[in-house]
Amino acid sequence: MSTTNLSSHTWQAVTQTVVPSNNVFVISVPLTNKTGYFRLQQTNGGSCVFQATPPVITSGASSTLTWCPVAGVTYRLSPGPGVVTGGGLVVSPTATTVYTLTASNSMGITTNFTAVIVNPCGFASVSNWNATLTFTYTLAPSAPGYSFNISRQAQVTMHLTPFGDGVYAFDGSASGTVSINDREDDTSSGTLVTTTTFGTNSPNPLLSTFTLGINCTSNSYNFAAIVAVDAIDTETSQGIFSSSPTTAIAGQVAVFPHPLPVADSTITGSAVLPVVGPFTIPTSDYYTPNDIIANEMWINGVITDATAGTATVSWSITPAP
Numbered sequence: 001m002s003t004t005n006l007s008s009h010t011w012q013a014v015t016q017t018v019v020p021s022n023n024v025f026v027i028s029v030p031l032t033n034k035t036g037y038f039r040l041q042q043t044n045g046g047s048c049v050f051q052a053t054p055p056v057i058t059s060g061a062s063s064t065l066t067w068c069p070v071a072g073v074t075y076r077l078s079p080g081p082g083v084v085t086g087g088g089l090v091v092s093p094t095a096t097t098v099y100t101l102t103a104s105n106s107m108g109i110t111t112n113f114t115a116v117i118v119n120p121c122g123f124a125s126v127s128n129w130n131a132t133l134t135f136t137y138t139l140a141p142s143a144p145g146y147s148f149n150i151s152r153q154a155q156v157t158m159h160l161t162p163f164g165d166g167v168y169a170f171d172g173s174a175s176g177t178v179s180i181n182d183r184e185d186d187t188s189s190g191t192l193v194t195t196t197t198f199g200t201n202s203p204n205p206l207l208s209t210f211t212l213g214i215n216c217t218s219n220s221y222n223f224a225a226i227v228a229v230d231a232i233d234t235e236t237s238q239g240i241f242s243s244s245p246t247t248a249i250a251g252q253v254a255v256f257p258h259p260l261p262v263a264d265s266t267i268t269g270s271a272v273l274p275v276v277g278p279f280t281i282p283t284s285d286y287y288t289p290n291d292i293i294a295n296e297m298w299i300n301g302v303i304t305d306a307t308a309g310t311a312t313v314s315w316s317i318t319p320a321p
Contacts, residue, residue: 001040004033005209011039050101050112052091056124062092063116067101076102093118096217121216123260123267129160129168130320131210132176133225135251135287137275137311143302145188150294151181152250154227156203158210159320170210174203178229180250182293188300191238197248197293199231204247212317220257221267223315226290227251233292252290253313254282270314276305287311 001011016027029038050067057063066088069075077084078100080091091099098115117124134155141148156176160168179200186193207228214221231248234241258269273287277298280288287310289295297303 002029002036002038004035004037014038050114052099052114052116055115056117059094059118060092062090065089065091065099065101065114065116067112070103073103073105076104078102091116098217115217117217121214121219121260123214123221124166124216126214126319127162128320129212130157130318131160131170131212131223131225132157132316132318133210133227133253133313134315135227135253135311135313137251137287137289137309139275139297139303139309141297141303141307143300145186146296146300146302147185148293148297148302149181149183150289150297152179152289152294154178154203154229154250156208156227158203158208158225160210160212160317163211166214166216168212168214170208172205174205174208176202178203178227178250180229180231180248180291182248182291184293184296193235193237195233195235195293197231197233197246197291199229199248201230204228204230207247207249214260215257216260218257219260221260221317222255222257223317224254225252227253249289249291251311252288253286253311253315255285255315256283265318267317268315270312272310273313274305275308275311277303277308280305287313 002014003011014027014029016029052063052065054063067075069087075084076082077089079097080099093116096115096117098113101112103110137150137152139148139150156174156178158170159173161171163169177200180197182197184195208226210223210225212221212223226249228247228249231246232243233246234243261267271285273285276282276286276288278290278295279298
C-alpha cells in the first residue's frame with residue numbers, strides 16, 4: 001500500500017508485481033512524487049503469519065506464538081526450544097522479547113519475527129496527544145548577485161490521534177502562531193528584483209503535519225513536523241509590483257529516536273539543530289526552512305548545509321483528552 005501524505009489516511013494498493021528473489025519477495029516501485037510512504041497490509045485474515053496472541057502481556061501472563069506449518073519444512077524458534085513442531089507454542093517471557101522463527105528446507109531458509117511486549121510503557125495506553133513545537137531560524141547571507149534575509153518563528157500546538165502501531169498523526173486541530181518574513185534581492189541579471197514572503201497567522205491545517213512514533217520496545221520516540229502558514233508573496237521588478245496569497249512552509253523539523261522519559265508523563269526536549277537544504281536527506285535531528293525563498297539560497301549557491309547555520313527548536317508532547 002502507498003500514500004503521499006501520512007495525514008490523509010488514504011492508502012492505495014500498488015499495482016506493481018511482486019517478484020521472488022532468493023528467500024524474499026521484492027517489489028520495485030517508481031518514485032514519481034517527492035514524498036512517498038509504504039506499508040504492508042495483511043490480506044489473508046492473519047491465519048498464515050508468524051504472530052503472538054496477545055502481543056502485549058503483564059508479568060506472569062502467557063502469549064501464544066502461531067504460524068502455518070508446511071510439510072517438509074523444519075521450524076526453529078529462538079529464543080526457545082529450538083526445533084518446534086505443529087503450528088503454535090505458548091510462551092511466558094519475563095521481559096519484552098523478540099522471537100525468531102526460521103523455516104528451512106531444500107529450497108532455502110526464511111526468517112520471520114514477532115514480539116511479545118511485557119509490561120509496556122504507559123505511553124502505549126495514551127490515545128491522544130497535544131504536541132507543542134517551537135522553533136526560530138534567522139539568516140541573512142549574501143553572494144554576488146544575491147542577498148537574503150530569512151526569518152521564521154513558530155509556537156504551535158497540534159492535536160494528534162492514533163494512526164496505528166504506535167504512530168500518532170495530526171488531525172487538523174491546531175493553535176498558536178507562525179511567522180514568516182523572508183526577502184530575496186536578486187541583481188544577477190543586472191536589474192534588481194525583490195521578492196518577499198510575509199505572514200503571521202495560526203498554522204495552516206491543510207499543509208501542516210505532525211507524526212509521532214512511540215516505541216515501547218526500544219523505549220524511544222521520534223517525530224517529524226511541517227508547520228505552514230498563510231502568507232503573501234510579492235515581487236518588484238523595474239517598478240512593476242505584483243502580489244498574491246500563498247501558503248508557505250515556515251519550517252520542517254525531524255527528531256530521530258530519542259529515549260522516552262523514565263516517568264510516563266510529558267515528552268519534552270530542546271536542541272540547536274543543524275539547518276539543511278532541499279537536496280539533503282539527513283540521518284539525525286534537523287531543521288529545514290523548506291520554502292521557495294529559503295530554498296533559493298541553496299539553489300543559487302549562496303549557502304551550503306555547512307554554512308546554513310542552526311535553528312533553535314523545542315517540543316513538549318503531552319497526553320490529551
